Amino acid sequence: MLTAGDLAGLVPTRGDRFLLGIAGPPGAGKSTLAQRLCHELNRLGRSAVVAPMDGYHLRNDVLRARGALARKGESDTFDADAFVADLRLLRETPVGEPVPWPLFDRAVDEPTEGGVVVRDERVVVVEGNYLLLTDAPGWAPVRGLLDECWYLDAPRQVLTERLLDRHTAGGRTPDEARVKVMDSDLRNADLIAATRSRADRVLIATGRGYALD
Template sequence: MIEQDVQRVCDLISSRRQVGVRTIIAIAGPPASGKSTLADAVVQSLNTQQSSAVPSATLVPMDGYHLDNCVLETRGLLARKGAPETFDGVGFCAAIRELQFTRHESFHPKFDRTMDLAIANAIAVHPATPVVVVEGNYLLMDSDPWRNLTDVYAATVFISPTLEELENRLQNRWISHGFDPQTALQRAIANDLPNAERVIRDSRKADLILSQNYTEFGMRNAF
């Protein structure tokens, strides 16, 4: 059950709280692994545990740093959207590193799946919020620029269902977007699954590794 994993992550965060800097936690995994669902649930849990008006935790997804479709089309990368080179990885890493020490309110982009684009300044991080949970596919990749955040994360979590389960979820995701089952499967095999295999193969070992199936919790929110 997801509740058990949420508690495990919250306990990990509690044990890794930083002094003098903001505590930044990475939740990584391949597409459709359930990391967005878990990360959102963790932030909600942390915020229900405190009575202050200031959020105890804020979620900053990597997806907000998708390059715009026009940029991807110009570079011939639109069909590869979701691959590492289709993100502003350098900008993302710089923004997360700055969150460690910033003492002012900061704003971050959020990806809108319906519109298929990033919305600038859609996420506000309060200067007094002590924990930021970051989630995304490539947070633990052992290559630049992603590994430049190795010393920033107070703790890391990796979610990795089987490739068979990921294929089913990815196909169902495209079906939910209106594609027939065969086209949905082709899309998953052509781009999403290679990205998933790359994440699993090239990510560093996390402090906590999970393989829980979050289907019952609502996989339509997972990414």
């Protein structure tokens, strides 16, 4: 069983900026792992920051106009082109110069521009569902812009329970949450599972830590 501290030791040390992706299905714990990794890397003096994919959600008014609001979270409900452009900026901008990065505010269910600014950090942990996706419009360049990409998985029942909790906490009724999970989230999870073989490492979240698959 590995801790986040153990996993931090697997992140290579480089003179320039290192982009580490964490992909996986919704509810696997990608955000938690990314935060824990950065905490451990910073504790070791390695200067790390999380850059989540979620800030590239299209705004709700755009999704509503496209009739896609109920499918929010699927690959075509993100601005993949902007995500790729900002990953390129992270690659090309010298350490010490600012790169604004949007975040997603779950309280209002909308992205916020420039929620974090990457400047001096030499490790950027990019986490999101679709980092290894190659057969949907806009996503194919992502993998080539990451130095490594790990895949975090969890048992399907765990994913289901976490997603139900997430949606009810966000204001959906239990019935609405179940429809969202069954009709959208788990379908996305199946799509994302097909990208697992493209990862450099596969981790299983166990509840007590992480196991290498």
